[in-house]
Amino acid sequence: MLNKKPGLLHNCRTREKSLHELSLTQNLIEIAEEHASRAGASAIKSITMKIGTLSGVIPDAIEFAFDVCTKGTIAEGASLEILHIPAVGQCRQCLEECRMENLTDACPLCGSFALDILRGQEMSFTEMEID
């Protein structure tokens, strides 16, 4: 288990989608390699990460980038597990909590658009298995 590094991998707002995922994935692998070498590991067997449904990150693109970026690293051949974190918002008007599919969703109870996103915007490295 590793401590999360908040803010490191999320809230990048670029329109260059594939490049975006590629650099996020590179970042992720660098973090994993750093932790693995500190732990004296010779190989990374699997990496688990969380992707919020409102993070703007495309999981398929991450999986593709992962295969590309792990080539020649100690994470080559590692499996990637992605945990999808459903987005939840809270209405500022009536304080109702609701599932959010889009950033523009309204409160199902009172129809207000003033929702604070409680979770679902994050993308983070969660844990990994090493040898």
Ligand SMILES: [Zn+2]
């Ligand atoms: Zn409401």
